[in-house]
Structure formats: structure tokens, C-alpha cells
Amino acid sequence: MSDITIKLPDGTQKVMPSDSTALSLASSISRNLAKAAVSAVVDDREVDLSTPLNHGNVVQIITVDSEAGRHVLRHSTAHVMAQAVLQMYPGAKYTIGPAIENGFYYDFDLGDRVFTEDDLSLVEDTMRKIIAANQPFVRSEIPVSEALVLFASQSYKCEIIARVTGGGADSVDNAEVGGSGDSVSIYRNSDEFVDLCLGPHVASTGRLGHFKLQKVSSAYWRGNEKGPVLQRIYGTAWESKAALEEYLHRLVEAERRDHRKLAVELDLLSFPSELGGGLAVWHPKGAIIRKLMEDYSRARHQSGGYQFVFTPHLSNATLFQTSGHLDFYADGMYPPMEMDNGTYYPKPMNCPMHCLIFRGRQRSYRELPLRLFELGTVYRYERAGTLHGLMRIRGFTQDDSHIFCTQDQLQSEIISLLDFVMSVLKAFGFEDFSFHLSTKDPVKYVGSDEIWETATEALVSALDAHGVSYSVKDGDAAFYGPKIDIHVRDAIGRTWQLSTIQCDFNLPERFDLEYVANDGSRQRPIMLHRALFGSVERFFGVLVEHYAGAFPTWLSPVQVRILPVALAHEDYAQAVATTLSAQGLRVDISEASDQLGKRIRTAKLEKIPYVLVVGDEDVSAQTVGVNARGADVERGVSISSFADRVLTEISFSDI
């Protein structure tokens, strides 16, 4: 047999024996590569390492420390978990078990049984035995008729086979099983366990091991809330013990930053159950921060050419019939109040009211773009199970603006908005942005295709002209128009969707909005909906998590705490406090009734940016001892230089 030539991703060619596999290729390159290899991409198809190679193949070896490699590892671990569960719970039906970001899950139908947290370690034990047995994953393709016999007792598998071979498969199905019409691929790793699967998998179960089962929950079969409820186990799996531990540490870190926990600890706000779910009350310290956020926002909008408006919390139902919201979102609105002069709803959004302001009198093209801004509080009856601290809440305040402009102004308006958004978010400490374009939902939309095309084109051309890169989310738009969502990355790498810019040709039509053009004709304005924080509450929650409660000085409820060493220094502490307060700083004093160490500790736990200690030396020298958050102690700093330093730190150049 003659040798074959294989191309590598870097363009080099390699001559191999004709019976070579992806694994032998890896071995021929280096021992370490062979050791790290979990799968390969051959001519753009992801395959097992055992796959035979052919002359001319382009082959990339996937290693376990890459995202693609971890994906294989996680998917294989999911198989082992399913194997363990089937072993331990006779009669269980297995459904699908994909790899996901950071891990995997598998969904089971256990009949009336449910998993408990205690089951997890038992399942883990069984998995470890399967891993220790080092069972090889063997792929085969079998005819559909044979597969239906093999999985005869597994109704979910039969359903998947029917969909894949019947042409009704979706991406979930296709990820589960390779279907070429009359055959399906399966992976078997022992006499007792076989699963429908596209693959690839690691060579054998012994390759796995750095995993942890995390939680049990439920999920709907195929995401359909009318369908069967399945039992899901989530797990995580990594290429090494260190990587697993690092990930688990990240989870602990995320928990430490949980805004719901910090809101209690720092006395920022609460969700009294007497109020009802998803409704918050802001305590004084939280309110200070919120007010500063709002003040900053107002200042930026003021200088950004916005006009401030206010609108009520209630409206007659006819308004929301006109806007179309009642047709689409009646379920998400608080129920109507029947009054003697009509039916009223708490407002779920501000835009219809801003339309009324625009329509309040005749408008000229000279007024455009007209930018109306409001910190508008809205109420949405979010389903009970979806509430989540400040991130998903039923009463919230949008930093909401509606910009009415001409077709000609649209692109430049969007471009300047992109700058405005980033500039405002940067002030709150976010540096890393990503952009996402959402296009028309094929079902939930109003307006003609032409209008949608024009609007989408406007957003695309603005994004292109601005020069930012973006991803596209098909079908994710609001019912009235396409949108750009802006996500930020936080201090521990998580992303949050905050800002949104939505292009709307529909509401102007529904409200019959017009302006007089320079030729005297009546024209329809285009409307942009946009919010930067999104919701003040949610943005606040994100800030808490981003800073782990240690807000930057300008936002801290208490900026400076003064600790007199002993009783004798309290007068001096008071004098320092008066001096700093007079310069606009938020200062308090912790009296000498407790030991200094304890007061330091308390102040640190409250994450106060500056703790000043004053004792005999400071009284005589008119200085303070400065403990800046996260920094070493500085003794003998003059009061004025401390004040200058903090005032410089908290000043803004852009307002």
C-alpha cells in the first residue's frame, strides 16, 4: 500500500502510512500532542481520533485544553453520567445530553422519581467506576430499522431517530445524532450502554475524570412547556484538576459577588415579601448610589441634547391598543383596573406616552432630531419563576429615551448613540463591550417587510460606519423593530446585556406621527428607542456584582470614615469630618467605644474607600492616617492633601 499525504492547518504536508488514523498522525508529530489529543477535524468534520485518514485530508488535531477539546470531554462525560444513571435507576429513560459552556447536562425521564442533591455524589461514584474501567467509545453507523430495535424501550431516542430520518430534525437533534436518511450513528462504550450520538468522543472513559456534578433541576422535553418534564443533572468537566478547581473557584467568586447577598450585607435595599414578588424598597445607602447614578445619567443627557419629560404610571387601555402592546404583551402587564371612564393599566413601557408628547402639537423638521428622555418607572408582571433579585424585577425604572428623527438623520444618530452609550458605561467602570444585532421575529412583529428591511439596514450601516464588530441574533427583535444590544464584560469575565438601541418605523405609523418638512409636506418621523442602563435597578445589580460591593469612591455611600484612636481624639475627628464634609465628601465617624482593630474591621467589611485613623500624632501635626481600600496604611497625611486627592479622584471631566 502506498503512503498518503496529509495537510496540516499551518499548510505543511505530512506523508503517512496508508493505514494512519488521526491519533497516529498526532503521535507522529509529538508525544505531547498525542497525549493532549481528544479528537480531530478532518476536512471540516469533527471526528474521533480513531478515524482513518485518506490521502489529501486536511487534519487538525483537537487538544483537550482547547474549547473544542473540552467540548468533547464534556460530551463524553455526559455519556458516562447517563450510563451511571441508567445503571442506578432501572427504567429511567435518557433523552439528550449536550456539552454546554463550562460543562454539560443530561435530561432523564425517571417517571415519578426525582433526583435529589444527595443522589449526585452517588451518581458521581458510579461514574468514577465507569471511568476506572476505561471503556473504549466505539462509533458505528447502523440502519434506522436496527436502531429502532436497539432503542425500542427508549421512547425519546425513537422520537429523535424518527425526526432525524424523517427530515424534521432541528439543530438539537442534529447535534445528538448524525443522520444520513437511512442510518444513524451510535456510540457504545460497554455492553450495557449505547447512545445515539454524532460524536466525536474521547477514545475511552479513562480519558475523563476531572468532573463534578453540580445541581439537579427540571427541564421540559425539547424546551416545550406543554411537554413532559424531565429531570436534569448539570455537571462540569475540565482537562485537569487545576482547571476544574479554578472553575469551581470562579463559581465561589461569583457567589461572593451575588448582589442579592451584598444588598443585605451592605444594607442597600430589600425585597419585603409583604410588597409582593419582584418589588424592591431602597434603603438609604442604596438610595445614595442610585441617586448618584441617576444624577450622572441626567447630567449626561442634559449635555447630550436630550429634553426631559415625565409621564404617569397609569394609562387608559386605548393607548396600549394603539401602540400594539396589548396585542402582544397583555400577559406580561399588570391586570386592568376598571374605572367609570374606562379601563386603566399600569404602564409596562414609556414609548407610547412619549409618542403622545411628540404628537402634542405640530412638529417641524427644524426640531428634529427630538430626543425625549425620562427615568420612567414601569411595571411588568413577570412570571413568578423568572424573578431574580434586581436582574429580573416587576417594577423598574428605565433610563428611557425616544428619539424622533428623519430618515437622513437616522444613521448619524445611531452612530453618535453608540459613542454615547460607551462613554456613559465607561464612567461606571466598564471597558469591554460587544454588540448584537437582533432581526425580525418571523411571527411576533408588526409592520411591512419593507419597513423592517429599511430599519435593519439602518442599524447595519450605522454599525459598519462606526466600525464596531457585532453578532447577529436572528428573530430576536422587539415586535416593532430591529435592535442593537450592547453587552459589557464584568470584572470576572461575565457578560451582561445592558443597553439597547431599537429602530422603530411602526409606532410612528400607529400613532400617526408627523412633522412638517422643509418643503411644507407632511412626513413621518422615524423613532429610536434606547436605554443605556436598561433598567436602573438591573444596572445597579450589575454594578454591585462588578465591584463586589466595593463601589468606586464617587458612588460609595460613605466615602470616608474617621476613627479616633481614643476618646480624647473625638473632637479632632469631628473637626476633620467637618472640613471634609464642607468639601462635599460623605463622611462619618466611628466613635472610640470599641477597640480600633474592631472598628477597622467593620469599616473594611462595609467596603468604605477611605478609613482615616486619627490619634495623638495627628492632632499635634494636623494630619490623618489614611487607609485606602486595598492599599497600605499611610501615616501623617495632611488633611488638605487627602481632601485634594479624593476630590480629584471623584471629579468627572465629561459633565
Place this chain on the structure above:
RNA sequence: GCCGGGUUAGCUCAGUGGUAGAGCAACCGCCUUGUAAGCGGUUGGUCGUGGGUUCAAUCCCCACACCCGGCUCCA
């Protein structure tokens, strides 16, 4: 809304079919303190709400409210 788990002092959490306990916090003393918990004492709870079972319910059962983990949803 669905599945599962919860709700005990301001906070974090023990505990029991015979109406409850710790630590921290708060308050009162003592100590007068130079960088992450000094000492002693006191106060504080209709055991989420409403029904039921029981001689007796915080505990067992039911309903509801709220919270948590997911699913679904998110104008």
C-alpha cells in the same frame, strides 16, 4: 406558569409532637485603645400566613405568600 428545595431573633444558622437556642448585630456597663473581632451583662422570636389532624403543632397534612436552583419567558 412548570419541576424540585426552602422560610426559626436585624443577619448567619442549630433544634424539638409537650409553645425554642448559638454566634454576630443592637442596647447597657467596664476597658481608653495606632490598623481586620477586648471583657461582662441585657434586650430581642404568634418558629412566613391561613386552615386541618392531635389532649397538645414551630415540627405531621392541605392551601396560599415569598425565597432559592433550573425550565419556559423577557416589549
